[in-house]
Amino acid sequence: MDFALTGEQEALRDTAAKYLADDRATDDGQAWAEVTDLGWLDAELGTVELALLAECLGWARSRSPWWATVGLAGPALRAAGRPVAAPATLAWAWTNGPGTLAEAVAAARGRASTDARSSTDTPGVGCAVAADGTLTGRAIRVPHALEVVDLVVAATGPYGVELRLVDASAVRATPAGAGGQALDESRTVSTVELTGVPSTLLVAADAAADVLALARQRTLALLAAEAVGVAARALTWASGYAATRTQFGAPIGANQAVAHPLAECYGHIETARSLAYRAAWAVDAEPGRVADQAVLTAGVAAREAAMTACEVAIQTYGGSGFTWEQPLHHWYRRAWWLATFDGTVADNRAELAGLLLDD
Numbered sequence: 001m002d003f004a005l006t007g008e009q010e011a012l013r014d015t016a017a018k019y020l021a022d023d024r025a026t027d028d029g030q031a032w033a034e035v036t037d038l039g040w041l042d043a044e045l046g047t048v049e050l051a052l053l054a055e056c057l058g059w060a061r062s063r064s065p066w067w068a069t070v071g072l073a074g075p076a077l078r079a080a081g082r083p084v085a086a087p088a089t090l091a092w093a094w095t096n097g098p099g100t101l102a103e104a105v106a107a108a109r110g111r112a113s114t115d116a117r118s119s120t121d122t123p124g125v126g127c128a129v130a131a132d133g134t135l136t137g138r139a140i141r142v143p144h145a146l147e148v149v150d151l152v153v154a155a156t157g158p159y160g161v162e163l164r165l166v167d168a169s170a171v172r173a174t175p176a177g178a179g180g181q182a183l184d185e186s187r188t189v190s191t192v193e194l195t196g197v198p199s200t201l202l203v204a205a206d207a208a209a210d211v212l213a214l215a216r217q218r219t220l221a222l223l224a225a226e227a228v229g230v231a232a233r234a235l236t237w238a239s240g241y242a243a244t245r246t247q248f249g250a251p252i253g254a255n256q257a258v259a260h261p262l263a264e265c266y267g268h269i270e271t272a273r274s275l276a277y278r279a280a281w282a283v284d285a286e287p288g289r290v291a292d293q294a295v296l297t298a299g300v301a302a303r304e305a306a307m308t309a310c311e312v313a314i315q316t317y318g319g320s321g322f323t324w325e326q327p328l329h330h331w332y333r334r335a336w337w338l339a340t341f342d343g344t345v346a347d348n349r350a351e352l353a354g355l356l357l358d359d
Contacts, residue, residue, distance in 0.1 A: 005052075009048065009049060009052060012049055012052055012053070013052040013053075013055075013056065015038065016038075016040075016052070016053050016056040016057075017056050017059070019034075019038065020056050020057065020059065020060035020062065031064070032064070032087060035064065035066060036085065040053055040066060040070075041066075041069070041070065041084050041085060043078065043083075043084070045070075046280075046284050047218055047221055047222075047280040047281070047283040047284050048277065048280045048281055048284070050070055050071075050218070050221075050222055050280070051221055051222060051224075051225035051276060051277060051279075051280035052225070053066075054067055054222040054223070054225040054226045054229070055225040055226065055228050055229040055232075055273075055276070056229060057226060057229065058225065058226035058227060058228065058229025058230045058232075058233070058334070059229035059230070059232060059233045060229075060233075061186060061230065061233075061330060061331055061334050062186075063186040063187065065087045065088075065089060065143070065144035065147050065148055066087075067219070067222050067223065067226065068087075068088065068089040068090070068143050068144050068148070068219075069084060069086075069087055069088045069089070069148070070084060070218070070222070071215065071218045071219035071221075071222045071223075072088075072089055072090035072143070072152070072215055072219050073088035073089055073090050073148075073150065073151075073152045073215075074088075074215075074218070075211050075212075075214045075215045075218065076090070076152045076163040076165075076202045076203050076211050076215065077150075077152070077165075077202065079163075079202065079203050079207065079211050080165075080202040080203060082165075082202070086148075086149035086150055087144065087147055087148040087149050087150070088148050088149065088150035088151070088152060089142060089143055089144045089145060089148045089150075089151060089152070089168075090142075090151075090152045090153075090154070090215060091127070091139035091142045091145075091151060091152070091153045091154065091192055092104040092139075092154045092212070093139060093140050093141050093142075093342075094126035094127055094137055094138065094139055094140065095138045095140055096126065096137075096138075097126025097127070097137075097156075098126060098154075099140075100342050100343050100347075101212070101215070101216040101219070101342050102216065102342075102343075102351065104154050104161075104212055104216075105209055105212045105213045105216060107126070107154075107156075107161055108154070108160065108161035108205075108208045108209035108212050109209040110160065126154065126155065126156055127139065127153055127154070127155040127156065127194060128155065128156055129155045129156065129157040129158070129162060129164065129199070130196070133164075133198065133199055133200075133201070134196045134197055134198055134199065135153055135155050135164060135166065135194045135196075135197045135199050136194055136195055136196055136197075137153075137155065137194050138191065138192070138193055138194070139153070139191065139192040139194070140191050140192075141176070141189045141190075141191075141342075142173070142189060142190050142191070142192045143187065143188070143189050144187070144188065145168065145171075145173040145175075145188075145189075145190035145192050146173050146175060146188060146190060147188075148168050149167075149168055149169075150165060150166075150167070150168060151165070151166040151167070151168045151171060151192070152164070152165060152166075152202065153165075153166050153194070153199065154208070154212060155199070157205060159204070159205040159206075160205030160206075160208070161205060161208045161209070161212075162201060162202075162203065162204060162205050162208055163201075163202045163203035163208050163211060163212070164199040164200060164201055164202060165199060165200045165201075165202050166194070166197055166198070166199045166200075167198075170197050170198065171192050171193060171194050171197055172192070172193040173190040173191070173192045173193075174190055174191045174192075174193075175188045175189070175190045176188070176189050176190060176191065183333060183336055183337050183340070184330075184333040184334050184336070184337040185333075186330070186334070187334065187337055214283075214287070216295075217283045217287070217291045217292065217295050218283055219342075220279070220295040220296070220298070220299050221276065221279040221280045221283050221294075221295045221298065222280075223299065223302075223338055223341060224272070224275070224276040224279055224295065224298040224299045224301075224302040224303075225273075225276045225277075225280065225302070226338065227272070227276075227299075227302035227303050227305065227306040227335065227338045228269060228272050228273045228276050228302050228305065228306070230306045230309075230310070230331055230334050230335050230338065231265070231268070231269045231272065231302070231305045231306040231308075231309035231310070231335070232269055232273075232309075233331055234306070234309040234310045234312075234313040234328060234331055234332075234335075235262065235265050235266060235269060235309050235312075235313065237313055237327075237328055238262055238265075238309075238312060238313035238316040238317070239253070239262055241313075241316055241317055242258050242259070242262060242316055252316075258316060261312045261315070261316075262312060262316065264312075265305070265308060265309045265312050268301070268304070268305040268308055268309070269305050269309060271301055271305070272298070272301040272302040272304075272305040275294075275297055275298040275301045275302070276298045276301075276302055278294055278298065279291070279294040279295045279297070279298035279299075282294035282295070283295065289355065292355060293352065293355050293356070296348050296351055296352040296355070297352060299345075299348050300345055300348050300349055300352065302338075303335075303338055303339045303345050303348075304339075304345060306334075306335035306338055306339070307335050307336070307339055309335075310328065310331055310332040310335045311332075313328055314328060314332065
């Protein structure tokens with residue numbers, strides 16, 4: 001069995017790395033058109049190819065909603081036979097319904113949520129579909145809601161959870177952490193109010209659970225790869241600084257107290273990269289329980305590698321990485337964002353333990 005990347009995959013990764021070499025943002029219309037021209041939205045790309053792109057985007061700390069488009073919203077759009085072309089995202093967490101992607105999948109499969117979000121509302125309702133197809137609900141923690149064109153909504157219809165398409169301009173989105181207090185200002189999450197908003201059915205209730213499960217697996221795999229990119233960037237900065245910053249006539253990297261943590265970070269990153277690639281492969285090749293275990297394992301390893309690499313880099317820089325003027329500070333915030341997306345690392349460990357103990 002050949003575990004190496006193919007020539008086409010290597011070319012895709014190298015092209016992405018060159019495109020993002022100047023840390024260019026990809027959140028405006030021109031940049032999105034360039035992403036489309038580069039083929040990053042092509043239906044032929046498997047999750048491994050998407051993971052390679054996500055790693056490069058993590059290295060650059062891209063602001064682009066690309067990951068949300070292909071990971072969160074893409075499976076529903078493709079299941080409905082629609083092209084994935086415009087920026088899109090998914091609303092799955094509700095004030096009176098599922099709070100995580102795992103709970104959204106469980107609700108779609110007909111299992112009641114174990115965490116009632118409101119004592120006065122029925123758990124699992126979330127967003128309701130009216131007879132005329134309009135939606136009413138209050139979604140929370142919606143990524144890139146202010147930047148997308150299309151919003152895929154997991155809503156409760158007469159026969160169960162459906163996936164419906166909404167024009168993002170028809171909803172009211174309020175970013176969390178306004179006033180400079182966002183965890184990562186380059187990746188906003190918002191509360192989205194839907195009040196009688198027109199919608200179009202994408203995926204009916206009988207297939208919504210499988211599509212949501214795929215969206216979750218693909219998203220977790222992509223964010224694990226992105227975390228690897230964040231970690232690799234932090235390590236590169238720290239290693240370069242340790243090799244050039246001198247004290248007492250020698251580079252600080254000659255000190256074991258500096259060199260050993262950097263070496264340990266390298267080991268963590270390479271392990272996380274292997275697990276992230278395996279998770280991406282499993283999403284397409286081993287869907288279901290195997291993929292669930294793989295993406296959770298990769299997510300734990302990659303999130304911890306990103307946090308550790310950024311913290312060690314900050315220590316290597318003598319603490320200056322905590323200042324806003326130091327670019328490392330912004331990568332550290334992205335690492336924190338990744339570590340808390342849709343649940344903490346501890347949540348992922350607990351879910352993974354449950355899957356393994358059930359085997």
